[in-house]
Amino acid sequence: MAYEKRPDSSRRSERSRTAILDAAMAQVAELGYQKTTIEGIAARAGVGKQTIYRWWRSKGEVLFDAVEMSIEEGAGAVEGEEPALPDTGDIAADLKTVLRATVDEFTDPRLGPVLRALNTEIQIDEALAERNRTRSLEPGWAAYEARLRAAQEAGQIDADADVRTVVEMLTGPLTYRWLFQTGPLTHAYADTLADMTLKAVGRD
Amino acid sequence: MAYEKRPDSSRRSERSRTAILDAAMAQVAELGYQKTTIEGIAARAGVGKQTIYRWWRSKGEVLFDAVEMSIEEGAGAVEGEEPALPDTGDIAADLKTVLRATVDEFTDPRLGPVLRALNTEIQIDEALAERNRTRSLEPGWAAYEARLRAAQEAGQIDADADVRTVVEMLTGPLTYRWLFQTGPLTHAYADTLADMTLKAVGRD
Amino acid sequence: MAYEKRPDSSRRSERSRTAILDAAMAQVAELGYQKTTIEGIAARAGVGKQTIYRWWRSKGEVLFDAVEMSIEEGAGAVEGEEPALPDTGDIAADLKTVLRATVDEFTDPRLGPVLRALNTEIQIDEALAERNRTRSLEPGWAAYEARLRAAQEAGQIDADADVRTVVEMLTGPLTYRWLFQTGPLTHAYADTLADMTLKAVGRD
Amino acid sequence: MAYEKRPDSSRRSERSRTAILDAAMAQVAELGYQKTTIEGIAARAGVGKQTIYRWWRSKGEVLFDAVEMSIEEGAGAVEGEEPALPDTGDIAADLKTVLRATVDEFTDPRLGPVLRALNTEIQIDEALAERNRTRSLEPGWAAYEARLRAAQEAGQIDADADVRTVVEMLTGPLTYRWLFQTGPLTHAYADTLADMTLKAVGRD
């Protein structure tokens, strides 16, 4: 059995943790993801490098947490709360609401670039990819799928449509435009995607 | 007026060029994109570092060319030929043909990882992004759009549908699954995407 | 007046003290003086780092004590006893006895290397140097000088010779060979030094 | 056969070499040997750390060369010239001349401390010790021994005295006083040592 010494997280300094995450966001904002270094984050946070290496394994992980903290602060989200789509009874309206929110997040001048960089890092770092899937993507899909299944039960969309594929038809094109910057990322585009996708699974 | 000396490409050593591109592919295959270095490529190719820096501006550019060379070798493609979708008259079948081919390229064990890494680099290096758009993405879209417009004229799909959005509904989800590794990338999935998208723009 | 809090030595753990000194000797034996660290000693002794820093100011001090303990254990010396040279009436024989003992100590495979390393540290740490002079060197000289003065009174050596210089002529070359490893450190060499030195101060 | 890549010394930058040695001496003068770091030397010399590690294996080696350069500059010594003792025919006077010079070197406020630190390092670093023996000590001894043999042939000292031991009786006590700072290091002391040693080997 492989033995590996782990730090005692009960004695972790909250002050350092926060300082590091703040410094990480600030460095990325100023220098961009590539030129942000662990050394730079440590210096800016007034922290020893080892304190970063003790709790994170890479720059990517630090920024993953930093972004998470930023989003939670902004949203005032309750810890551990599962995300959910609104359910007004109008499936089209509800999808548009959440897709527009996604557009807003992607185009946010503060978060957008970091998110893009992290999605980059995911291509290379399998640990980060796994974390992204379980902490970020899957909760989002679950929320979409729950709302879509409600719509199926309400007879608003085909009962036999694969909800997972529907989710991908909604978020795939949006993410594609965002990552490759191949077209404007607007609320109108979000609406179009919702409308067209619903047409593909609508009962007519 | 800024003056910049450019190397005389007529005196360029073809032997070195090929050795570098081969070495680059080999290094990525062995070590992965991240751990591949210009120094390593040079050493493996038996070439001075300057010879790489003289002709390329970054590791990304080298690999971009290396991949291009790999694909051309494999496909035996004629230089400068515009790609085009087949037109059998059956729009669904034609779309499936090309989407399946894309699936095959993405899942190719040799090319896939490099392509994914390059899509990473694109997020950071604007020159590379531009090059990717003009040399890779746009010719692809143009081919899709041409075929879709033909289908519109044939009355097979809605005449007022925005072909660009349709292209994104086809390739967006596919690329998403590929980049984030969130589900199996199969021919069946390609077919489903084609069918659902056509349903969204079908005439009823 | 500067105030400095000192630990209460009456509550000091003898168990820890011994464990630290043993661990220190063991680490030096295994890794050499340079690679021995306070952290390593603490870990090996099963002791907190602070317990070392509370009672010693440097690695050098710890090892000074550790060596002292080792020597006392070996010699079974009575605490506080002043060292003295034998006085058989034969000055040459007596000097040879003690010089040979010094040779034995220097060439002891366990103590030798640590002693050499400590002589290193003395060059840098004035507190340690002072301690070395008063606890180690001066008692030794005093013993030599007492014996030499007895020899002067007995008319065996020049009455006007400077005993301090004579001591240095005996121990200087020995220490030199030991520190710089410039020649074999043998009983024969010790004897030669005694004989030649006595010739220099002999009455003719 | 072990293969180890060695740098090409014909392409070595003399400018960097000199800058490093100068910076090393300056750092030691300002901070002392212990607080002098390779990083600090590199920064002060305006040189990359690797340039130091490429040509030297340790701080000690750098300073060994730095001191050597300092001495040569001071002495205006011809490269590769063997040191030799003066030979005026008066062995006592000649020995005093060179012992006094050694005293002067040891007490030189600029060189002394570095020399002491290096003699420290020698206790620990066998490579450095070897180098010290062959480049520093042995040439010195050879010079002494040559002069002493001449004196033997001239009938000034015992023909059967071991010249090596005589050298050690001259330099050993001097070095001892210097390293352990156990007494004043003066010309008078040098003279006493010469006189007493000669008395030990004199023909009377």
Added chain:
DNA sequence: GAATAAGCGAGACGGTACGTCCTGTCTTGAG
């Protein structure tokens, strides 16, 4: 056919960041 000038292999150079190690201080909880 010699002279000139480019590309080339090689690798030293000034730098920057890496990830590790250790220092000496501080904090926590057990005895």
Added chain:
DNA sequence: CTCAAGACAGGACGTACCGTCTCGCTTATTC
């Protein structure tokens, strides 16, 4: 209070690459 444990800020270590540079060598014109 001392102690074991170990997190912390700090800083040097020695390594790996970066992108630039300089050195001879090989080639290919150009005179």
